[in-house]
Amino acid sequence: MKISREDVLRVAELAHLELTTEEIEMYRGQLDEILAYVDKLQRLDVVNVEPMAQVLFPSAGDQPELRDDTVVPCDISGTVLAQAPDAAKPFFRVPRVIER
Amino acid sequence: MSATSTWTITGVRDALRAKEISARELTKDFFARIENRNRELNAFLALSLERAYAQADRIDAMIAKGNALPPLAGVPIAVKDVISTRDITTTCGSKILESYNPPYDATAIERLERAGAVILGKTNCDEFAMGSSNENSAYGPVRNPVALDRVPGGSSGGSAAAVAAGLAVAALGTDTGGSIRQPGACCGIQGMMPTYGRVSRYGLIAFASSLDRIGPLTQNVTDASTVMSVIAGHDTNDSTSAAVPVPDYAAELEKPVQGLRIGVPEDYFGEGLDQEVREKVLAGIALLEKLGCGRIPLQMPHTDYAIATYYIVATAEASSNLARYDGVRYGLRIPGATLGEMYRTTRERGFGPEVKRRIMLGTYVLSAGYYDAYYLRAQKVRSLIARDFADAFQKVDVIITPTAPTPAFRLGEKTADPLQMYLADIYTVTGSLAGVPGISVPCGKTNVGLPVGMQILAPHFGESRVLQVARAFEKAGGFEI
Numbered sequence: 001m002k003i004s005r006e007d008v009l010r011v012a013e014l015a016h017l018e019l020t021t022e023e024i025e026m027y028r029g030q031l032d033e034i035l036a037y038v039d040k041l042q043r044l045d046v047v048n049v050e051p052m053a054q055v056l057f058p059s060a061g062d063q064p065e066l067r068d069d070t071v072v073p074c075d076i077s078g079t080v081l082a083q084a085p086d087a088a089k090p091f092f093r094v095p096r097v098i099e100r
Numbered sequence: 101m102s103a104t105s106t107w108t109i110t111g112v113r114d115a116l117r118a119k120e121i122s123a124r125e126l127t128k129d130f131f132a133r134i135e136n137r138n139r140e141l142n143a144f145l146a147l148s149l150e151r152a153y154a155q156a157d158r159i160d161a162m163i164a165k166g167n168a169l170p171p172l173a174g175v176p177i178a179v180k181d182v183i184s185t186r187d188i189t190t191t192c193g194s195k196i197l198e199s200y201n202p203p204y205d206a207t208a209i210e211r212l213e214r215a216g217a218v219i220l221g222k223t224n225c226d227e228f229a230m231g232s233s234n235e236n237s238a239y240g241p242v243r244n245p246v247a248l249d250r251v252p253g254g255s256s257g258g259s260a261a262a263v264a265a266g267l268a269v270a271a272l273g274t275d276t277g278g279s280i281r282q283p284g285a286c287c288g289i290q291g292m293m294p295t296y297g298r299v300s301r302y303g304l305i306a307f308a309s310s311l312d313r314i315g316p317l318t319q320n321v322t323d324a325s326t327v328m329s330v331i332a333g334h335d336t337n338d339s340t341s342a343a344v345p346v347p348d349y350a351a352e353l354e355k356p357v358q359g360l361r362i363g364v365p366e367d368y369f370g371e372g373l374d375q376e377v378r379e380k381v382l383a384g385i386a387l388l389e390k391l392g393c394g395r396i397p398l399q400m401p402h403t404d405y406a407i408a409t410y411y412i413v414a415t416a417e418a419s420s421n422l423a424r425y426d427g428v429r430y431g432l433r434i435p436g437a438t439l440g441e442m443y444r445t446t447r448e449r450g451f452g453p454e455v456k457r458r459i460m461l462g463t464y465v466l467s468a469g470y471y472d473a474y475y476l477r478a479q480k481v482r483s484l485i486a487r488d489f490a491d492a493f494q495k496v497d498v499i500i501t502p503t504a505p506t507p508a509f510r511l512g513e514k515t516a517d518p519l520q521m522y523l524a525d526i527y528t529v530t531g532s533l534a535g536v537p538g539i540s541v542p543c544g545k546t547n548v549g550l551p552v553g554m555q556i557l558a559p560h561f562g563e564s565r566v567l568q569v570a571r572a573f574e575k576a577g578g579f580e581i
Contacts, residue, residue: 003464011464011467015423015463016423016426016440016443016444017447017451018445018447019448020448023456027460030457030518030519031457031461031464033518034461034518035461037407038412038474038478040405041405041408042477044481044484049481050480050483051479052479052480052533054340055296055340055486055535067336080203083200083201083203083429083431084428084429084430085430085431085433086433092429094439094442095435095436095438095439097438
């Protein structure tokens with residue numbers, strides 16, 4: 001067994017997911033099967049292999065091209081806040097996080 | 101024009117120029133088709149009537165004035181619901197974004213409309229593009245128009261079904277591990293994945309940022325090249341978009357393929373491949389040989405590790421990207437007594453089972469103590485898979501494989517076993533990891549009439565080559581529409 005019930009609960013906590021009792025058992029079994037499958041990667045020798053984090057092209061050079069850091073108008077706070085479940089301009093409102 | 105006639109982009113252009121139909125009439129006709137078929141297919145989640153008619157009227161005004169028409173003038177196009185459209189609800193197939201109206205358009209949308217396209221609406225997909233059957237949508241599955249008891253493939257299932265059923269002339273999909281090519285194959289149409297960075301991801305709601313790509317689903321190869329020429333190109337709003345000039349795809353399209361070297365990786369024709377799919381794809385390769393292509397057997401030794409690599413890299417990126425859905429700034433919020441409780445209950449109720457599964461897996465492989473063994477190792481194996489492709493393209497011009505191991509499967513057939521579902525992507529995830537472009541082209545049907553797709557892959561920025569081979573195949577194989 002690759003993953004225990006405690007592992008599932010720890011991961012759910014990290015991921016901010018509140019799982020039901022059925023979900024905990026279901027995901028434990030399924031993640032266990034998937035992790036057993038991906039274990040095949042352990043068979044490969046990767047000692048001198050660089051990790052590939054992004055697709056990079058030789059033509060792009062070693063350094064990505066950076067744009068000039070210029071200020072442009074971005075007056076969208078009203079539109080953005082209009083999508084918020086709870087807002088008091090210019091803020092998003094959430095349950096109290098700091099006790100006074 | 102009948103309700104079942106198949107429109108192509110070229111056909112629309114000719115009909116509008118000849119004034120056989122107006123852009124408004126054509127738009128109306130497509131909304132009527134959607135009205136007729138959507139209850140059955142569930143391909144569209146939202147329609148953008150006002151915006152579509154406004155654009156159609158602009159095109160009609162241009163025609164009336166005798167102005168030159170842009171390349172997609174009046175062409176009705178559907179858009180996968182993970183691509184942002186200003187003021188048009190964009191759900192990603194998820195309850196967590198049920199009433200989300202993006203404040204801006206994706207670059208691809210902006211470019212389509214500038215080229216005259218009429219955006220009909222948003223198409224159904226697996227939640228956050230996670231799935232291979234469209235059964236992970238919070239808004240119900242899509243049915244395959246070719247066989248209603250079958251899945252359309254995924255995750256761009258709604259886009260593929262819409263085009264295959266003639267409810268849109270073309271559609272935008274997104275491909276992270278096969279999500280354009282596999283539904284294209286399942287529905288019997290063209291599905292093209294451009295090179296990573298070729299099409300801007302600005303406004304594409306992220307699943308796995310190092311893999312996500314936007315591309316077209318179309319009736320034929322010429323249409324794919326037309327859409328590609330519009331959406332491709334550098335965009336300062338996407339730092340991963342490539343500053344590489346876009347060639348004239350149409351100019352390369354009809355070039356003969358004689359002398360091109362086709363690589364056929366033996367690992368892709370082994371265990372797990374459906375017999376009929378194998379026969380059709382091998383017949384497709386034989387047809388290209390008749391046109392003068394050379395056939396070169398390839399060994400791509402890390403193919404067997406691709407699914408494992410993909411599901412670690414993609415879920416790790418997804419778990420990070422989807423952390424933004426917390427009920428604070430947009431989308432669903434389930435109130436809680438504390439901030440933490442609000443996060444957890446919002447995410448528990450807002451996300452479906454597959455999305456949670458991938459967030460869990462991705463969080464696990466990134467967590468302390470497991471990062472090196474899983475995530476870092478997968479990134480290294482990704483290098484080896486990319487090297488397989490680089491080595492292969494020293495010897496060949498294109499690589500041809502099946503798109504999917506089986507034709508479209510039945511609804512419900514694989515939902516109980518997530519790992520079996522992941523294996524539906526076995527031939528598509530390799531190209532995704534390597535960042536190369538590819539297309540799935542129809543290459544015949546099985547005995548019971550299910551479409552089979554053949555995948556053509558080329559080196560980075562080799563879209564012209566992909567399209568050229570696809571076009572030659574379509575013409576010679578009698579698959580022309």
